[in-house]
Amino acid sequence: MTTLLTMIGKDLRLLWRDKAGLIFLTLAPILVITVAGFSLANLYGADPTGQTAYEFPFVDEDGSALGRELRERLAHETAVNLRVLPSRTDAEQAVRDKRAGTALVIPRGTDAALASGDAAELILYTDPVKYLERLNVRMRLLELRDELTTARRQDAVRDVRREMEQAQADAERARTALAQAQREGEAAYANAQRARADAIARGQASLERSRQTVEAEMQRAADAAAAQMAAEVRQQVDALRGPLRHYLDTVQERRAEFDRWIAELRRLAGSHAADIPPPPQFPEMPDALRQLAGDGALPIRLPSPPPLRLSLPAPPKLELPAIPTPPAIELPEFHLPAPPALAGGLKIFETNLTGGPLHINTFDQNVPGFSVTFLLLGMLLGVSLGLLDERDWGTFERLRAMPIAAPTVLIGKLMARFVVGVVQMIVLLAVGWLAFGVSLGPQPWALLLPIVGIVFAGCAFGLVVAAVAPTREAVLPVGSAVVVTMAAVGGCWWPIDLEPRWMRSVALAFPTTWAMDAFNDLMIRRRPVQAALPPTAVMLAYGTLYLLVGIALFRRRLRRVA
């Protein structure tokens, strides 16, 4: 293990002293990424800084809101450098002079036509030679058109809806007012009813009180008249009772005197008294007469007027004219029509299923792509030229004659390059992240998987190249050709989907394809680490295969050389 570490340390030290090699591993790819990123920026629409934007003449003959809005939106597009020109002639000339690949004219009346529901056209001057520019601008314009028309439709619908809602609100307010009026009418009616009832009650009570008053007055008058009549009767009776009493007293005295007389007569008649017929009997004074003539209470009841019970008839029930029932207000139901269905713009709703942004920029592709390219160049050339250096320097022969296991030399060199390759990839991706805003995905550490995979495969393939290419002069063309092919076909320089189907099938034989697949999954599609596992496994498998083939070829070559 110490020997292996010594071998690795030696190779790392050699690389550290190789300033050109370090530049090749780091600055060169950064330079190429930068150059390629800006050079190929228009392949993806534009670079993020806008430095590769297309010159885009713009003529607004309409001078309408549509034109202003379109102009404002285009001014914010990094893909185009908007040049407002005064006339369509200028725009045509700009395209003819190749100063621009496309130019846009908004004809007079466009906005009005659209507003009235008529069709309208924008004029796009194009230079078919600038095909990519034409496609990019046209696509962006179509997107803008979609956005604008959709926005306008939405505005129109929103306006109608707002008006409808306003009408609805007004109707609702009217309905509310009616309801309020109805409630107030009902309240007034109730009040009137109550007032009427009160009035009736009060009138009735007043009548009753009047009746009672009248009745009492009449009763009092009747009673007074009866009392007066009784008093007068009593007075008259009393006036009669005195003579009556005197008479009766006289009668009484006379009767007594008669009795005495009779009694005298009998006596005087002596024996004949019996022959004397009984005198007539004075009738007994009836007690009643006696009582009547007495001082006491009259034994008779003086006639008195019968008690007068005046009872006025109940006052007639007051009746007020009935309050007319308030009219029942039938609240209207406002059924406003639905907003008119405008002919909707057919807009393609693009759903990005990857979790990443919809639009990527050139560096999202180029940073991992050229990092892998230069990694492979570094690996292939580093391993093979490193071994050739060892051979040319004679150190390989010296090492083989030393008491160390033969594979240790190879493994040490490969491991050193492996470490360097991993560091190189980390540095390049970090630079891409810091300088070009490339995403490292939701789990940046997951990038270590494809890094390890492609570095391992690259190291092992470097051994194959070293075994196949016998000289330094052979390594460069063989290695470069292999790397260029693997990188290009594997999708390091452009999206692999640009390639024909058969080439994509061929690309599966290259570890670069799997590396880019993993990097794109993690960095662009923002997928989790699981997405990188299968391609990493494939890369490791390729690396193992290359390693076995490389060792076999290298052994054979060593035998030949020795």
Added chain:
Amino acid sequence: MQSLEPAAAPNSPGAPLVEVVDLRVRYGERWALDGLSFTIGAGEVVGLLGPNGAGKTTTLSVLATLREPTAGTALVAGHAVDRDPAAVRGAIGLVPQTVALYPTLTARENLRFFAHLLGLRSRAAADAIVQAFELAGLAERADDIVSTFSGGMQRRLNLACALLHTPRVLLLDEPTVGVDPQSRERIVAAVHAQTAAGTAVLYSTHYMEEAERLCDRVVLIDHGRTVAIGAPAALVRQNARVARLAVVTRRTLPPAWLAGVAGAHLLTDTRPDAGDGGNATHVAIDDLTVATQVLERAAALGGEVMEFHLHQPNLQDVFIDLTGRALRD
């Protein structure tokens, strides 16, 4: 094959640390090594000489376990290279023909790296690195990038890297190619220091003078076979080489101008010298004293000697004699 092999290496107290017996390596239809045999004892330096394509590097590769032999035996420190390569690698120090260093690392970083691979840790590694810098004379440049070093400095460091663990067997593949004399001296001194410690050294080189001076024995191979083996001086003697005198005169000498000079005979006729217009004649002489007589004779004959070159017989002569003058590419 000429063999002046002693029964055992002179400094070897026991069994040889390198033993190659009938070693064969085939590249397709061609035999790169075809029955090579030699031994190296502890503390012995054996030079491996041969023209390009003779099999020197293949021999070193087999001994360094970089290539398996097709047939034969190669033992290093008692371990067969094809059966126990790990043990062999632990015993050897290989100095490849190329400067096997990391040019963008410092000298210290290179040494530390190789020390770690050789199993040296912390204190042992630090001590070995210090010693290596002393040996290579690079202590002051220890923290400089290797690519800024001169060729000689790189060669010295290249050697030092192989000596960090004090190997029992040191395999050097032309370690002094393109270096300045001072660096060469330092390298040679370092090899000597290793042999003094008992290290067996196999030293492949094209520098015959260096081999003659450094090696206890040389193995001269060609077409994968051992052509001659033995001590350099013995090989020179065995091939009966004589000294040669090249005499350049302003005027042409007569055809038999050496007649009467004992111990000298013409190797070539007098012919125009390519240099400054004189005429050159090559003479074989038996003894250095004869050279004076030859020069005096030339002067006496009015040749007016402009210059002369005396060439003592050496290992290179033997090498050329035994492997021929045909170019080997």
